[in-house]
Amino acid sequence: MVKIRLTRLGKRNDPFYRIIAIDEAKKRESRALAVLGYWNPREKNFKINKKEVETWIKKGAQVSFGVQKLLDK
Numbered sequence: 001m002v003k004i005r006l007t008r009l010g011k012r013n014d015p016f017y018r019i020i021a022i023d024e025a026k027k028r029e030s031r032a033l034a035v036l037g038y039w040n041p042r043e044k045n046f047k048i049n050k051k052e053v054e055t056w057i058k059k060g061a062q063v064s065f066g067v068q069k070l071l072d073k
Contacts, residue, residue: 001023002060003062003063004019004021004036004053004056004063005019006020006067007022008028008029014042016038017038017039017041018037019036019037019039020032021033021034021061036052036053037049053071
C-alpha cells in the first residue's frame with residue numbers, strides 16, 4: 001500500500017521535511033515514488049501540490065497523520 005508521509009532532511013536541530021508518496025513497507029529515507037511538496041517548520045514554509053496528492057489518494061494512497069494535519073491548515 002502507498003502512503004503519503006513526511007521524510008526528514010536537513011541538519012541536526014534544523015529539520016526540513018519533504019512530503020512524499022512511498023510504499024509503506026519502505027524505510028523513511030528510502031527512494032520515494034513521488035515528491036509532492038515540502039515543509040520547513042523553522043521558517044513556517046509549506047508548499048504542496050494538491051492536484052498530485054488528490055491523484056495519489058484516488059489511486060488508493062493513505063495519508064499519514066502528520067501530513068493530514070498540514071493539509072488541514
